[in-house]
Amino acid sequence: xxxxxxxxxxxxxxxxxxxxxxxxxxxxxxxxxxxxxxxxxxxxxxxxxxxxxxxxxxxxxxxxxxxxxxxxxxxxxxxxxxxxxxxxxxxxxxxxxxxxxxxxxxxxxxxxxxxxxxxxxxxxxxxxxxxxxxxxxxxxxxxxxxxxxxxxxxxxxxxxxxxxxxxxxxxxxxxxxxxxxxxxxxxxxxxxxxxxxxxxxxxxxxxxxxxxxxxxxxxxx
Amino acid sequence: xxxxxxxxxxxxxxxxxxxxxxxxxxxxxxxxxxxxxxxxxxxxxxxxxxxxxxxxxxxxxxxxxxxxxxxxxxxxxxxxxxxxxxxxxxxxxxxxxxxxxxxxxxxxxxxxxxxxxxxxxxxxxxxxxxxxxxxxxxxxxxxxxxxxxxxxxxxxxxxxxxxxxxxxxxxxxxxxxxxxxxxxxxxxxxxxxxxxxxxxxxxxxxxxxxxxxxxxxxxxxxxxxxxxxxxxxxxxxxxxxxxxxxxxxx
Numbered sequence: 001x002x003x004x005x006x007x008x009x010x011x012x013x014x015x016x017x018x019x020x021x022x023x024x025x026x027x028x029x030x031x032x033x034x035x036x037x038x039x040x041x042x043x044x045x046x047x048x049x050x051x052x053x054x055x056x057x058x059x060x061x062x063x064x065x066x067x068x069x070x071x072x073x074x075x076x077x078x079x080x081x082x083x084x085x086x087x088x089x090x091x092x093x094x095x096x097x098x099x100x101x102x103x104x105x106x107x108x109x110x111x112x113x114x115x116x117x118x119x120x121x122x123x124x125x126x127x128x129x130x131x132x133x134x135x136x137x138x139x140x141x142x143x144x145x146x147x148x149x150x151x152x153x154x155x156x157x158x159x160x161x162x163x164x165x166x167x168x169x170x171x172x173x174x175x176x177x178x179x180x181x182x183x184x185x186x187x188x189x190x191x192x193x194x195x196x197x198x199x200x201x202x203x204x205x206x207x208x209x210x211x212x213x214x215x216x217x218x219x220x221x
Numbered sequence: 222x223x224x225x226x227x228x229x230x231x232x233x234x235x236x237x238x239x240x241x242x243x244x245x246x247x248x249x250x251x252x253x254x255x256x257x258x259x260x261x262x263x264x265x266x267x268x269x270x271x272x273x274x275x276x277x278x279x280x281x282x283x284x285x286x287x288x289x290x291x292x293x294x295x296x297x298x299x300x301x302x303x304x305x306x307x308x309x310x311x312x313x314x315x316x317x318x319x320x321x322x323x324x325x326x327x328x329x330x331x332x333x334x335x336x337x338x339x340x341x342x343x344x345x346x347x348x349x350x351x352x353x354x355x356x357x358x359x360x361x362x363x364x365x366x367x368x369x370x371x372x373x374x375x376x377x378x379x380x381x382x383x384x385x386x387x388x389x390x391x392x393x394x395x396x397x398x399x400x401x402x403x404x405x406x407x408x409x410x411x412x413x414x415x416x417x418x419x420x421x422x423x424x425x426x427x428x429x430x431x432x433x434x435x436x437x438x439x440x441x442x443x444x445x446x447x448x449x450x451x452x453x454x455x456x457x458x459x460x461x462x463x464x465x466x467x468x469x470x471x
Contacts, residue, residue: 147389151382155372164368165386168361169393172400179404196403200396211389214305218381 003088004096011100014073021069022104026112029062033116044121051120052130052181056174059109059134060141064163066105067145070097071153071216081220094209094216098146106138122185129184129194133177136197143208144169150215172200232309235461238452241445249442255435262428270425276340279333281429285436287330287352290359291394293323293440297366298391301384313380314455316387317370318447322440324363331356351401358397362390376455 015022036054037047074080083093113134114127122130148166155161180193230236263281270277297319304312334353335345347353369386373379456462 151369151386152372154378154382161365161368161372164361164365168358168365168397169389171358172393172396175400175404196400203396207392211385215382215385218378218385221378221381 004092007093007096008100011097012103015104022066025062025065026108028065029058030116032058032061048121051122052178055113055117056178059113060170060174063105063141063145067149068159070101070146070149075153084220090213091209094212098142102139102142106142109138110134126181126185129190130181132194133180133197136194136201137173137177139201140173140204143204146212147208150212154219232311234311234452234456237311238449241449245442245445248438252435252438252442255431255438259428259432259435262431267425267428273341279337281432283330283333283337284429285433286326287356288433289436289440290323290327290330293319293326294394295391297323298387301387305381305384314448314451318444318451320363320367322443324360327356327360327363351404354401355398
């Protein structure tokens, strides 16, 4: 647990000192979300009906921007090698790094997306569900991002490939997240998709770090 | 524990190369015979569908390719996992050889589905059909796997990294499969039922089964010949290969 807190604290401190790296994806999200109304014919009804999908896809794309730096800095300055050589259990380290990444990139999305959703005229009941769905979906997203970042960590430019690897795997999250939001907007019960999102999160958190650790080990070879 | 001798042999490139060379033509021959028989049965012997007329006959390509597309991904992931865990280079070679074949069958399933969709649903592409969405995502998984491999210059590293992706992918395939199915059932949208009406008759079913077996043999044939190529590429500096080339030149 000590190691978990140490690594997470270190990563949070680093993120705080380079805050623009994590603010850029959020800005990107707001810009993408505001480009859609410009690209579509102006009409309130259309925006309202596609709003949920636009928000989720924009959030997904913006999270791709944040994941490049997840392991790259540590990999390039050699600290990843030191961590691997240290007696600390590597799986714990990986989980700590993913948790720190979730705090700096997931939590701001949970706050920001419902605010932007207001501008798409999403009904009030849907906003709480949207936030809950994001709360359950962003941990999975962080784990999947970590897998993508770990697989491409030893490549010079992994950026263009990560999207190809990660986005198809994100589709279940996208499906249940948008479904939950839409169903809340229609006044239907939303328990089923939220439970499924929670199941995905538990599944990803328990198995994902194994894949991340394995991929990082190969990257460091 | 002592493993039997035949087991060790599967780790030896010259043995597997020779085995693939021997088995390949036989398996290919069986594939040609079965696919020819299935095609004859499907196009000539099977009666036209009472609802869809003759357009249903594309099922004899569509269903076998969809089946191969999924089976190939599972084999790819199993081979990759074996290669990763026991550091068996040949298992990695099998995984690499499967990827383009699997992607091609996935594409074939999508293309035949689209061609079939035109007379049946009136449109080539139906974004609301879960099975089409699943095949599309499966195609993306194959392409992602190949793109990741291509990005690495070091073959050993490419093997190991892409193996992890393959295993992650195969764990996700059932999740993606069920989520696209539930995606449609959660939402009370228009549901498309196909082949759900009358149960399929024997005249239609038997050629389909023959085609499925034939496609499986065809897949194995393609895999063996790609595997031979992959072994040659990986072992291009090995002595047994040079001797083999010298021998064949006489």
